[in-house]
Amino acid sequence: MMFDWNDGWSLVWSFLCWIFALIAFLISLGALIADLYRDHKLNGRWTTPWIVFLVVVPFLTCSSASSHAAPAGRSARMEAVVR
Numbered sequence: 001m002m003f004d005w006n007d008g009w010s011l012v013w014s015f016l017c018w019i020f021a022l023i024a025f026l027i028s029l030g031a032l033i034a035d036l037y038r039d040h041k042l043n044g045r046w047t048t049p050w051i052v053f054l055v056v057v058p059f060l061t062c063s064s065a066s067s068h069a070a071p072a073g074r075s076a077r078m079e080a081v082v083r
Contacts, residue, residue, distance in 0.1 A: 029054065 036042060036050050053060075 025058075029058065 032054065033051065036047050042050075
């Protein structure tokens with residue numbers, strides 16, 4: 001057994017861990033949605049299914065969307081800013 005639920009500190013620690021995981025997930029979800037809307041190559045027909053799949057199957061689409069779209073767009077923008 002991982003936690004003794006009769007101990008108050010175990011309950012507090014578990015609650016804090018779940019809150020941290022939820023906040024981290026929401027921040028990454030927000031960053032992915034912002035990247036999807038910032039990408040000029042995707043029009044509304046492709047942005048909408050990404051958003052729907054992010055809600056329905058979040059972990060699968062987060063991993064594929066972050067590996068697919070974000071690095072190329074960000075590196076090009078960063079090079080333009082640096083120059």
